[in-house]
Amino acid sequence: MGEMINANGAEFWVERRGQGPDVLLIAGLGDPAEVWQAQLDGLSDRYRITAFDNRGAGRTPLPEGPLSVPGMADDAAALLRALDIPAAHIAGFSGGSLIAQELALGHPGLVRSLVLMSTWARSDAYLRTMTGFWHWMAERAPSERAMLDAFYLWVYTPRAHADGTVEGFIEETLAFPHPQSTEAFQRQLEAFRTHDTLDRLAQITAPTLVLAGELDRAAPPRLGRVVAEGIPGARFEVLPGEAHQPFQEVPDVFNARVDAFWREVEARG
Template sequence: MPKALVNEIELFYDIYGTGEPLLLIAGFDSDSSSWSVLMPFLVKHYQVIRFDNRGVGQSSAPKSLYSIQQMSVDTIALLDYLEISQVHVAGHSMGGQIAQELTLAQPEKVKSLILLSSWAKGDSKFHAIIELFGDLPSKLDAVLYQTSLLPWLFSDRFYATPGVIEQIINQIRKYPFLPKPHALYHQSRAILNSDTSKRLASIYAPTLVMVGQQDIITPIKFSEHLAQGIPNAELVMLEQVGHACFIESPEIVAQKMLKFLTKH
């Protein structure tokens, strides 16, 4: 499988579909596989590029400190490696932080920006949650840790769907690339040290902000802040879905994304 050597680490990536390039940036503890249920809807219209951030999946997991800006530099280096000069960018959660930094650093590369379940600056409760998410991996078995995150990610409706959570837990048990505790700690601290709130007005790319109404990690107020701070941003709130909105309702999320992308 393809890997790019960038910034002294290896980044795993894959590319599917044809058309204008669309880059997907995953969130905390997530790798490129997290986009799998959304991919069939996107590859019909775009050349979709997925990759594993440093610390997860099949990418390198250095033991030094991480930062969101550093991960945005990784992402820019990957685009340069792939000789992609302009791209639509979609980031989920921490991936939305990375996408914001990428857009601020090299605005000429970003044709449009989609921020899913993301934020500019967290509050005290959010910081407590993320700190806990970073500390727990060294205390728990890897599969138990991943399972413990599920109630934070999904809505009441999703949990009530027969067999769905059990299927996800079985996938976790079989997955060969679960991240190491040190990498999750470093990703969590990168999140805690990131803040774009005073720079949002400098994001001029057409922007879609999307959030689930049952998101208990990054509540609606975070997305409202993004949409108010980014010039001419659109805000879409999705009913009955949680933080992992594109896993719960991939068809609806894809429809919203594609409608936005076709305008830009």
């Protein structure tokens, strides 16, 4: 069970599981903490896992005014401090990976290491056009199911569409009692599509692992490679046959990879 935590002037829904070195998981566009269920279940025997709802997702309210990635990074930092976590391994995917970048830049002492899944440093023309389409699609789709049917084409592999995995995710999303509003989706999206750390990545000092899905249409490997090349000492790996969210589609593979990375960082002290 989770709880509401006051941090940075807002109430955030937080779920925590397990014991061991601290890990903070940061979700992407529209996703509540539950998106990390396979990590909350699969890694909590070795780590103390914390996941939370970003502003405007799940049970965390949408504030007045625009959202920004640095502001959401400040939220994550405030949550760590409110939970008395001096430093944590940070893992973020998609929009959450952008928040993780800003967290490492603005609050380096809180970041033990970084895992950036499906990430980018600056939107290119393809990403800007794609996210522009998502913005008006959220308003004009004839139903929530139709919106999810279209949106998930960019998120999951053809395999997951064929074997019923995507249909299961759609049913779970439609049944979730805290759906995201169109306004919240669009405001989060605007923050993520204007993200730009390209000229600041060299300032990141935390050990970093950048992961990309070979078949990812939303954040293809070419964007992740730029991030890895910009962060001193970062590793870059492409997951063959995977798309935007392998931590959901192949959680055992993802969990084993990040566990190995975190164990290596811990061993180095």
